[in-house]
Amino acid sequence: MRTLSIAIILAICTFAIPGFAQDLPDGEGKAVVVKQCTGCHGAENFVDKKKDKDGWKRTVDTMIAYGADINDADAEVILTYLTKNFGKSEFSTKVKSGAH
Numbered sequence: 001m002r003t004l005s006i007a008i009i010l011a012i013c014t015f016a017i018p019g020f021a022q023d024l025p026d027g028e029g030k031a032v033v034v035k036q037c038t039g040c041h042g043a044e045n046f047v048d049k050k051k052d053k054d055g056w057k058r059t060v061d062t063m064i065a066y067g068a069d070i071n072d073a074d075a076e077v078i079l080t081y082l083t084k085n086f087g088k089s090e091f092s093t094k095v096k097s098g099a100h
């Protein structure tokens with residue numbers, strides 16, 4: 001029964017229903033983050049985190065291992081958004097001034 005519930009939850013995740021975005025700051029990439037990152041859990045899982053780009057990359061890789069269907073282009077958009085809005089402070093300043 002438990003396995004079945006997990007399977008159902010994972011199936012729902014595939015359709016990533018937006019609706020938990022109230023805490024996410026506006027900005028480029030927000031729509032992608034809402035679509036890809038709020039299907040399995042709410043945005044509250046990451047809005048209180050501060051990580052540099054490597055840290056967020058590890059998180060996104062972990063989510064892909066959990067079953068998130070994120071291609072390389074979306075991953076880059078997500079990483080840029082997360083690093084800019086939820087980065088370590090000195091790093092996010094750098095990203096704002098000349099992101100690449």
Ligand code: HEC
Binds near residue numbers: 037038059062
């Ligand atoms: C396939 C489902 C799924 C998707 C899609 C998903 N996650 Fe997760 N996420 C999980 C699971 C499962 C956990 C671990 C249990 C929990 O904390 O809810 C988790 C936990 C987390 C955590 C807390 C653990 C940590 O490493 O700090 C963060 C942050 C996180 N997710 C961020 C994201 C981001 C950012 C995205 C979009 C790139 C995302 N998640 C998309 C399933 C998913």
